[in-house]
Amino acid sequence: MHEVHWPIIIAIYLFLAGVGVAAFYTGILSNLFGNWKYRKLAKYGSYIGVPLIIIGVLLLLADLGRPFYFWHFLLTFKLSSTMSIGVWLLSAFVIVGGLNMLTWLAEEDFAQNNSLLGAFKGKEGLRSLTGYLGIILGILTAAYTGVLLASTSAALWSSTQYLGLLFLVSATSTGMAALMLVLAWRKEDIGIIHKLAKADMIVVLFEIIVLALMFSALSASAPAAASVVLGGSYAIWFWVGIIGCGLVLPVIIDLAASKKAFGAPMLASILVLVGGFLLRYVMLYAGQVGL
Amino acid sequence: MAELAKFIDVTKCTGCRGCQVACKQWNGLEAIKTTFSGSYENPPTMGGETWTKVRFFEAEDNGKVRFLFRKTQCMHCTEASCAAVCAAGAIKKDDKGMVVLDQNKCVGCKNCVLACPFGAVGFSEKTGTSGKCRMCVDRIDNGMEPACVKTCPTGAVQMGDREQILKQAKERIDFLKSSGVNAQIYGENELGGLHVIYVLDDKPEVYGLPVNPQVATANLFGSWVSALVGAGVMLIAPFWLMFKDPGKDVSETHDTGVK
Structure with missing residues (x-):
């Protein structure tokens, strides 16, 4: 095993952060473009997104050499440091997303006698404001997870400008998958689930295009690094796990499945999530080969 | 204050x-457990407790093996990737061109470890922080040479004003060239100018140096x-x-998700 400076915990963080912010913004965007008919998507997106981001941030802190000095990050703001941008994006998202989640929680049955949550009841203005802000913060956060890797000297990460885009697209796809999974688990309206599945298919196609662009560029600018993923020790994970299970199979399942069953979209979304995690894992570890 | 630089003449290094x-x-850096890596080069990599090491290279010329040495350490780049990516404000460049990592501020995120070209x-497990050569700035401030310069028995490692060091390096290269050696300078212009200037007797690749190093943040704007x-x-x-919305007023039924 080669030396890794950013270990598996960082792959998990990159994955959870992507799923979290994307579940949040895909839920709100669906509701927004749907002329406010998809409130449930926005609500579940908020419920999925905020806890996942908090877990992700805790994982990030746990990986630090000195976790209890994390507040040193909060004394610095630096545009040249992608990590610094990320610290501030994550902090802002936790606050903004957290407020958004509170406005939803306040409507739940269990919150009716809770004076703290009651303060957030009927705050439609706050919900829209934090929703719009959260879309922007979420998209920037999803992109940052890729740009973070790009601002290093690892050839696989720094020889391409597509990594931020790739992680953003992949995050969006996994965020939608997480939403579908929750909707299917809660036996919500199957029509909405299939709409999401179709939207996810468009994103997956986009992701395949970005992957193709990225690796054709990498094969020219950093052939040795690209071959670690395409033909080397990570090739099986890449072709079978990421491309096969994570991208192609879900599309086939969505196309072939009956429009009534919950099983197919559930299976497809689990596969998308597994593929999304493997993408982070492979890119993170393959990038550190030979450092 | 004038910029300083370290001068490393590989032709004088005996390893x-x-x-x-x-x-x-x-x-005050710890000795670390190590493994045999096939040559006298040891430990295998630089690390949080190993801020400098001599790398050993074997090159072949007409069937004859040449045994080459190069002392490696932080290059104190003008365009320092580590300082650019540090999110804790722990890495700063001083007015002498030295790139200094303050371990009291470091959080241990390892971004600089991955950013350095x-x-x-x-990264040091012992301190939980990153570590690298700080050019013994405390010694320099007190009128002394860095520890490695002080100890070098052959004069292969020296310290001085960067202008003066560059002049000295070029004189040495002229001398080596006149005796038929393929001598080259490294560090004059790389990454805006390094503050470690090498005199090499072969191409940089042979000595494990990147030919055209890029700052880690070079792709940042394009990526965003x-x-x-x-x-x-x-x-x-x-x-x-x-x-x-197809435009028609959809009723709020159960399958629109609106209660």
Whole structure:
């Protein structure tokens, strides 16, 4: 095993952060473009997104050499440091997303006698404001997870400008998958689930295009690094796990499945999530080969 | 204040590794467990407790093996990747061109370890922080040479004003060239000018040096632009296609998700 400076915990963080912010913004965007008919998507997106981001941030802190000095990050703001941008994006998202989640929680049955949550009841203005802000913060956060890797000297990460885009697209796809999974688990309206599945298919196609662009560029600018993923020790994970299970199979399942069953979209979304995690894992570890 | 630079003449290095020991002594760095890597080069990599080491290379010329040495450490780049990416404000460049890592401020995120184009920054499990050569700035401030310079028995490692060091390096290269050696300078212009200037007797690749090192943040702007342009296309298309309101007033039934 080669030396890794950013270990598996960082792959998990990159994955959870992507799923979290994307579940949040895909839920709100669906509701927004749907002329406010998809409130449930926005609500579940908020419920999925905020806890996942908090877990992700805790994982990030746990990986630090000195976790209890994390507040040193909060004394610095630096545009040249992608990590610094990320610290501030994550902090802002936790606050903004957290407020958004509170406005939803306040409507739940269990919150009716809770004076703290009651303060957030009927705050439609706050919900829209934090929703719009959260879309922007979420998209920037999803992109940052890729740009973070790009601002290093690892050839696989720094020889391409597509990594931020790739992680953003992949995050969006996994965020939608997480939403579908929750909707299917809660036996919500199957029509909405299939709409999401179709939207996810468009994103997956986009992701395949970005992957193709990225690796054709990498094969020219950093052939040795690209071959670690395409033909080397990570090739099986890449072709079978990421491309096969994570991208192609879900599309086939969505196309072939009956429009009534919950099983197919559930299976497809689990596969998308597994593929999304493997993408982070492979890119993170393959990038550190030979450092 | 005038910029300083370290001068390393590989043609004078005997690979004694006195500099490695002096560095550990002065900076209070731990000895680390190591493994045999096939040559006298040791330990295998730089790290948080190993801020300098002599790398050993074997090159072949007409069937004759040449045994080459190069002392490695932080290059104190003008365009320092580590300082650019540090999110804790722990790495600063001083007015003499030295790039200094303050371990009291370091949080241990290891971004600088991955950002350094020379692999010269390491992470120390002992301190929980990154560590790298700080050019013994405390010794310099007190009128002394860095520990590795002080200990080098052959004069292969020296310290001085950068202008003066460059002049000295070029004189040495002229001399080596006149005796038929393929001598080259490294560090004059790389990454805006390094503050470690090498005199090499072969191509930089032979000595494990990157020919055209790039600052880690070189792709930053392009990465953000491509991500955000893509974001526009990707986020609008699927949601607009799938969730747009067809225009008619849809009733609030159970299958629209609105109670």
